[in-house]
Structures are given as C-alpha cells and as structure tokens.
Amino acid sequence: MTTRSERERILKRAHYNAFFIHAKDVMIDLLTDSGTAAMSAEQWGHLMRGDEAYAGSESFFRFEKEAKDLTGYAYIIPTHQGRAAERILFHVAVRHAGTDQAVIPNNIHFDTTRANVEFVGAKAVDLPVAYGLEPRLRKKFKGNMDLLKLENLIQEVGARRIPLIMMTVTNNSNGGQPVSMANLKGVRKIARRHKIPFFLDAARFAENAYFIKTREPGYAGKSVKEIARQMFRLADGCTLSAKKDGLVNMGGLLGIDDKAWAKTARSFLILTEGFPTYGGLSGRDLDALAQGFREVVDEDYLKYRIRSIAYCGEKFLKMGVPIVEPPGGHAVYIDAKAFLPHIPSSAFPALALANELYLAGGIRAVEIGSVMFGDKARMELVRLAFPRRVYTQSHVDYIVEVMHSVVRKKKRIPGYKMIYQEPVMRHFTARFKPVSGPERGYA
Secondary structure (H helix, E strand, C coil), X not given: CCCHHHHHHHHHHXXXXXXXXXXXXXXXXXXXXXXXXXXXXXXXXXXXCCXXXXXXXXXXXXXXXXXXXXXXXXXXXXXXXXXXXXXXHHHHHHHHHCCCCCEEEXXXXXXXXXXXXXXXXXXXEECECHHHHCCCXXXXXCCCECHHHHHHHHHHHCHHHCCCEEEECCEHHHCCECCCHHHHHHHHHHHHHHCCCEEEECCCHHHHHHHHHHHCCCCCCCCHHHHHHHHHHCXXXXXXXXXXXXXXXXXXXXXXXXXXXXXXXXXXXXXXXXXXXXXXXXXXXXXXXXXXXXXXXCHHHHHHHHHHHHHHHHHHHHCCCCECCCCCCCEEEEEHHHHCCCCCHHHCHHHHHHHHHHHHHCEECEEECHHHHHHHCCCCEEEEECCCCCCCHHHHHHHHHHHHHHHHCHHHCCEEEEEECCCCCHHHCCEEEEECHHHCCCC
C-alpha cells in the first residue's frame, strides 16, 4: 500500500506514463493480461519435466501435440511471444505475395500487429462493423468485421495486393468484444473466393469461444474446446500470444497449413528466435504451455473469469461510469471521452483517467486511445485488463471503491501534454506533463 502523496511522487518520476511505474508501487495491476496469469499446480509440475535439449526436446513434442490437437494446423512454430509470430508471418506473407504495396485487412489491428504490418512496408486497414464503434450499444458480437467493406476493399485494391486477411479474436482494440462464428465463416467464404489466405490473431481464442457458446444460436450444446477447434479450422493459420489464453508468463506460436509458408517462416525463426523446436523458449516453458492449453478451455474457469469482469462493469455503470457495453472477456473498457468531456482528445483524456486511477488507489491501467493510436484512434478508452487466476472478488470490490472516489472529483482531473515520444509504438515510452491553469485551453 502507498499513500496518495507517495503515488503523486511516483507518477511524476514515471513521467505520468504507467509503463514507467515500478511494479512494487502498484496495488492492483490491470495494465495488461499478457503474461500476468498465475500458473496452476499442474503447470508448475510440468515445469519440472522440461527437457532443455537444444534440438528435438521432448518438451517441444508434448507442446506440438497439444497445439495441433487444439488448432489442427499442419505446422506449429513456437515463438517467445505473439509479436514474434506476427513479425515472422508478415515477412512471409509479403514475400510470397511479391508486391511492395501490400494491404492487410483486420477487424481492428492491435498495436503490435499494426506495427509489424507497417514494419514490412504494408498498409494495415481496419474494417470493424459500424455498431462495434458505439460504446453504449449492446450487441452480442461487436468485434465482427464488416464483410461488405472487406469485399469492397478487395475490389478496390485487387486480391493480388492482399497477402492475407486477419481477424483478431476477441477484438482487443474494440473493447475486447467477441467475433461470431457466422462472421468468421463469412470472412472465410470471401477469402476462399478470392484465393486469399485467412489468419486469426488468436490470443484470446478461449474467451471468444465461450462467448460463442453462450451467445450464438446452435452452440450451447458444444464444448468450448469444440468451438475453438472450429474457429481455428476456418482459418489457414494463426498467430497466438500464449501469454493470454495459453495461461503462461512467456510463449507464443505461429500455426500454418501451407508447407511453403511454413518453410520460409522457419528460416526467419532460426535467424531471430532460435531452432524450430524451441523458438526462443525453454523446454519448461513449452511444457507449461502444453498444460495451459488443456486448462484454458475449462468452462468453470471461463465462467468465473468472465462473470467477474461483467460484475465490475455493472458496478461502474451503476455509478455513471460509461464503459464499452457489454463488458468484454478480459477487461473492462472505460469510455474516457464520455467520462471526461472537459478534456479534448488532444489532451489525452484516457491517459488522464488512467493516471487518476493510480493516484486514487494504486490501480494501474492502460490508455487505448490517442496516445496509443495517434490520429487513427477511434475511441478514447482506458482498459482495465484482469490477469488470469490472480485477483479475487475482494480485489474487484476495491477497484469499484476506488472508481467511486474518482467519480467524485472527475471535473478536476487535468489533461496532459506529450513532451517526448518515440517514432514507433510511442505509448510504451512517451513522457507527459499535466496541463493546468492557462495552459489548459479548455474548461
């Protein structure tokens, strides 16, 4: 625990950017759900089985067996995390497309995905359904891609310039909203017709499958694992940050069906990640991940996790805090623009709210708005991402209590000015200062 005055000094030293705050100075850490899960006793037991042979370790074959059973893909390539899989995939896709004007559509690219697309010289295009961008609107699958916009994009630029179509499940940048099986089938149909490979960004595949089970007609009687398998088999491959629904602290994979693509991908892997049977991971990591894939599709676990997040969102709504509705699978997303109407986007309202949550109660959250996406930002959101199997109901109630105190003083929360930024993914390292008095320029 820290006092308000201590947190004020800590935040100032961190240049008003939560990424610079030391973890020991955080009471409840909701910065991300990536790599922050608590591993089970079974996973810790599997760590002890780790075969650390450089090539052909038994840990890899146990991991590969579980990954193939889940996804069905012919080639499973381990990576140290999801962004490594993205980097390899986009290099491979653009090289095989043979064009220097590649366009890659997605429902909405997340920050690392967009950065890796742009790094290889391609253009990242977001094609969300219109209702997905309305925070107050309650729809079951607000993470869907607009199929008409996808078809129009293909007609406009030509299929040759689109090396692959990607879908993020769940849609992280859009409030963690799920994607329906019907929408995935629609994208697959378009991709097949135009002979364009179709890939999933499947970091939260289990949560998406649970939403399909509970919200989409015809799936209530199917297990989460069966639904997940169907999702994967609609695509030609996937990138997967196992730091989310793999329930591990480090790990990822690239799944591919195409033999030629897999061959090129393994060449890139050897250059930067390591030998294809460890891919930047230790053997014990691969064993823990194999067990994580079994545990994450447990429906009692998913029910408890998603209900806890919904509970937090419901409490926020009751006190007048606008959120992206309905709450997503891994986080509550606060609509900072609606909550702090006195702060314009140019003064970063989502950053302002995230900083106030820390000052009020030591809660670390993350801005998903103009700091992260610049002029491409569609909304000004604060994401409270819940680590898996870490916090209890009492922690959630504490978060609600802290938000009560923020609500009482929201009109006095200042905006911020960016005083330093890096050219790529600036939100990780940007520095700010509060804008007050004559500098504010707004009421």
